[in-house]
Amino acid sequence: MIFLSLILACAAAAATGILFPPGAWYDGLRKPSFTPPRWVFPVAWTTLYLLIAWAGARLAVLPGAGLAMGLWAAQVALNTLWTPVFFGAHRTGAAMAVIALLWLVVTALVVQAFGLDIWTGVMLLPYLGWLTLASALNFSIWQNNR
Template sequence: MATPIRAPSLPFALAGFSSAVAVVAVIGASFGGGAKETYAALRLPEWAPPSWVFGPAWTIAYVLLALSGWYYWRAGGRASGVSVYGLGLVLNAVWVPMFFGAGMSFVAFLDILALDLVVLATIWLFHRRSKSAALLQVPYLLWIVYTSALNLAIVVLN
């Protein structure tokens, strides 16, 4: 049986989860410099949001994501759950560079599909320790599923 994670005090753990999520956000911001212009130049489905929606939506998702990881850790989370959570952060971090930086929208679509599955697994693992941690992942999952559909529509339309 896996043993619970033993880590620094609560404030340091929260700072750790927040820092990990912030790194993902910084990677996205670094490679998304021309994202607004690129997005505007794409053929988009009618249900595509205006570009200004993405900043607030991702900010909210990232805050909830950091809190979710911290809640899981506080509840005696297992290393396996944190590893799956970390894999989700990696998949999230590479999406923007693939989609906007390299213009590889189909590969980015495959990445975000994998992210959808990893977040589902994270919710399942987190739920076993902390319902709150799992519930904090749900808005993030809904957002990335919507983003996945938008990514696929962009692949098809462009």
């Protein structure tokens, strides 16, 4: 039941991609050479959201996981916010601030997860890696499309 609740929270975050698709605005931006092909994004995010929910479900049943679950909730809220700011409002600088905060929260979550359960920490590492790439993309787009 916990996993279902957390996957629904991740699905809400994912739904912002449907409500605010990249579209012509994104296609017209100057993007860095390391931008993945468009098909990679839904594949990556589907995998990441499953791992994020699974990691959250593992954390939720551990004693002393209150801070970790607070960070989990904060990351899903920030994750949900980024897409409307970037793709909806076209505010690449504001989106950079959101993703930087998201990166910090996820880093703290990973540290907390490793302290509670090593496998849960490992499950969150791909998310942190992807956010690092996404942050670099966001920064490059922000800088090259003023």
